[in-house]
Amino acid sequence: MMKFNYFLFLLISMVSFAQKGEFPTEKVDSIVKRIQLPIIPSYEINILQLGAKGDSISNNKFVFDKAMALCKKKNGGTIIVPKGVYKINGPIHFVSNVNLKIEKGAKLKFSDNPQDYPMVFTSWEGTMLYNYSPLIYAYNCSNIAISGDGTIDGEGGKIWKSFKAKEEAGKNRSREMNHNSVPLNDRKFGEGYFLRPQMIQFFNCKNILVENIRIENSPFWCLHLLKSQSITIRGISYKSLNYNNDGIDPEYSRDVLIENVTFNNGDDNVAIKAGRDHEGRANTLTPSENIIIRNCNFKGLHGVVIGSEMSAGVQNVFVENCKTVGYLKRGIYLKTNADRGGFIKNIFVRNIQLDDVEDCLYITANYHGEGSGFQSDISNVCFSDITCNKASESGIVIQGFPNKKIKNISLKNIEIKSAKNALSNENAENVLMTDVFIGKKATVPTAAK
Incomplete structure (x- = not known):
């Protein structure tokens, strides 16, 4: 009973904060405080000791496999990758209690031959299935890290990029399997279906650290946090501009800290997800929740996105002290549609500096106008202390449904200096605006003469 009352108290508190426009520090x-960093044993192995060659030509796949096997035998340790360019023809599969330390001047350069990547249990755009292994893949692991000042290059701009034009049949097949509850063992993709693999995926893992590395040229999503918890992502940077190169995708994950990240992505910087449609709605006990994004530099398509695959629900998201470096299409973007169901609630965004965007703040329950029968609940969203230089389309957009209104939206201390369309507020209730300026601020009228 005490546990129930505690969570009920937290829920009531969050609603109260949203209504007041306050950030729940x-x-x-x-x-x-609850997020745990990985604990790594003292054992170390330098890949040069195992015969690695950083000449950008030699295949080092067997070296990384051997290093992981040695760490498993020792119950964990640190794999040191010194300066050099290490070609890897196939994926790196993590074991528990390992830190892959990529030192300054070191680069992992993965093969772009699809035949090098065996099928593994994974997910693709919100549907669980078997597909090409992510380039770096951890499944059922704990206490794992990728660290150092080096670079991971996914070689995603050639063969993998060509898959985009061929993926439609495979994508539609995966969604049909989702909607029809096809058993997981029958959801086999890989060769012939053209669904690109993620660059890095942590699946059903806990106590994760990704720190200071640089991510370039991913085939698909860059860093996918799937059904994982207790995660710290900090100090990393990106230059990954291929199709669907989201920076960080937490999905069915909780207790996530993303801080001091410099994004430069061909798609969303952070895209918070929680499964798709029928499958996601069947997993409502595993929403994405307790996600903190702070002190980041945004550059790409959208800054922070929730959805559209969010059918298990997204709650307790906190974004603060971030700014853009260059163009974004949308700054903060909450999107779902009538196929999704689920909920988006308790979203707090403060102290954000946006430059040139198409739309500054955008909340829609009718993304692409798709679907029917499963409208989502969107409530308790608080935006405060946000500036934007120019919105070439809309400053603020809120789009609900007549029979499923968006509720409890707080807008406080918002200044959008220029916008083609100032505000569109449709099918929403209890929208509180305090000190919101779109366009030139009105002056105090003078007495008529």
Whole structure:
């Protein structure tokens, strides 16, 4: 009973904060305190000791496999990758208690031959299935890290990029399997279906650290946090501009800290997801929740996105002290449609500096106008202390449904200096605006003469 009352108290508190337009700093602090960094044993192995060659030509796949096997035998350790360019014809599969340390001047350069990547249990755009292995893949692991000042290059701009034009049949097949509850063992993709693999995926893992590395040229999503918890992503940077190169995708994941990240992506910087349609709605006990994004530099398509694959629900998201470096299409973007169901609630965004965007703040329950029968609940969203230089389309957009209105939206201390369309507020209730300026601020009228 005490546990139930505690969570009920938290829920009531979050609603109260949203209604008042306040940022729940204590809640953020409690999440950060709960997140655990990985504990790595003292054993170390330098890949040069195992015969690695950083000449950008030799295949080092067997070296990384051997290093992981040695760490498993020792119950964990650090794999050191010194300066050099290491070609790897196939994926790296993690074991528990390992830190892959890529030192300054070192680059992992993965093969772009699809035949090098065997099928593994994974996910693709919100549907669980078997597909090409992510380039770096951890499944059922704990206490794992990727660190150092080196680079991971996914070689995604040639063969993998060509898959985009051929993926439609495979994508539609995966969605039909989702909607028809096809058993997982029958969801086999890989060769002939053209569904590109993620660059890095942590699946059903906990106590994760990704720190300071640079990610370039991913085939698909860059860093996918799938059904994982207690995650710290900090100090990393990107230059990954291929199709669907989302920076970070937490999905069915909780207790996530993303900080001091410099994005430069061909798609969303952070895209928070929670499964798709029928399959996602069947997993409502595993929403994406307790996600903190702070002190980041945004550049790409959208800054922070929730959805559209969010059918298990997304809650307790905190974004603060971020800014753009260059263009974004949309700054903060909450999107779902009538196929999804689920909920988006308790979203807090403050102290954001946007430059040139198409739309500054955008909330829609009718993404692409698709679907029917499963409208989503969107409530308790708080935006505060946000500036934007120019919105070439809309400053603020809120789009609900007549029979499923978006509820409890707080907009406080918002300044959008220029916008083609100032505000579109449709099918929403209890929208509170305090000190919101779109366009030139009105002056105090003078007495008529």
